[in-house]
Amino acid sequence: MTTRLDRVEQTRGRFVGPPLTPRTAAIWSVLRAELDRRGDTELTVLDVGGGTGGFAVPLARAGHRVTVVDASPDALAALTRRAAEAGVADRIVAVQGDGDALAGLVEPASVDLVLCHAVLEVVDDPTPVVAALASALRPGGAASVLVAGRAAAVLG
Numbered sequence: 001m002t003t004r005l006d007r008v009e010q011t012r013g014r015f016v017g018p019p020l021t022p023r024t025a026a027i028w029s030v031l032r033a034e035l036d037r038r039g040d041t042e043l044t045v046l047d048v049g050g051g052t053g054g055f056a057v058p059l060a061r062a063g064h065r066v067t068v069v070d071a072s073p074d075a076l077a078a079l080t081r082r083a084a085e086a087g088v089a090d091r092i093v094a095v096q097g098d099g100d101a102l103a104g105l106v107e108p109a110s111v112d113l114v115l116c117h118a119v120l121e122v123v124d125d126p127t128p129v130v131a132a133l134a135s136a137l138r139p140g141g142a143a144s145v146l147v148a149g150r151a152a153a154v155l156g
């Protein structure tokens with residue numbers, strides 16, 4: 001079955017830019033499995049610390065709606081520019097905010113897929129952030145959480 005993400009990836013070289021790193025390839029393989037599981041459903045996605053939209057823009061191009069919460073206005077400005085260039089500005093909402101205050105920024109049970117990659121290492125206290133990620137999810141929703149460990153840092 002060809003999914004919407006497949007169709008985006010088939011044209012990825014023309015629209016998205018540099019090739020995938022091993023890190024992003026590993027993340028996409030996990031995300032693809034979840035997106036395949038959902039078929040052609042339009043998902044509501046929350047990307048906490050989503051930065052310049054490396055995941056948000058392709059997901060929006062695949063037809064999903066993505067809210068990016070990030071602490072950096074510069075990253076969000078780059079995200080907004082990339083979203084406009086990709087023609088998906090209407091599918092991405094950029095919210096400046098601190099992951100530590102996530103609970104106050106996102107409606108409970110409003111999201112199908114949460115992404116939180118390389119962020120829990122830098123928040124003040126990851127425990128309430130993880131709780132807020134979980135409470136943002138609708139029943140049956142999924143979370144993709146990536147946290148660097150010491151072993152990974154050494155390997156890196």
Ligand SMILES: C[S@@+](CC[C@H](N)C(=O)[O-])C[C@H]1O[C@@H](n2cnc3c(N)ncnc32)[C@H](O)[C@@H]1O
Pocket residue numbers: 048049050051052054069070071072075097098099100116117118119122123124
């Ligand atoms: C290493 S980048 C990861 C970007 C993206 N998630 C990825 O995996 O490619 C970390 C991102 O988290 C954001 N960030 C750092 N501290 C944050 C915080 N307390 N709350 C929200 N975002 C934060 C940074 O602005 C940056 O965009």
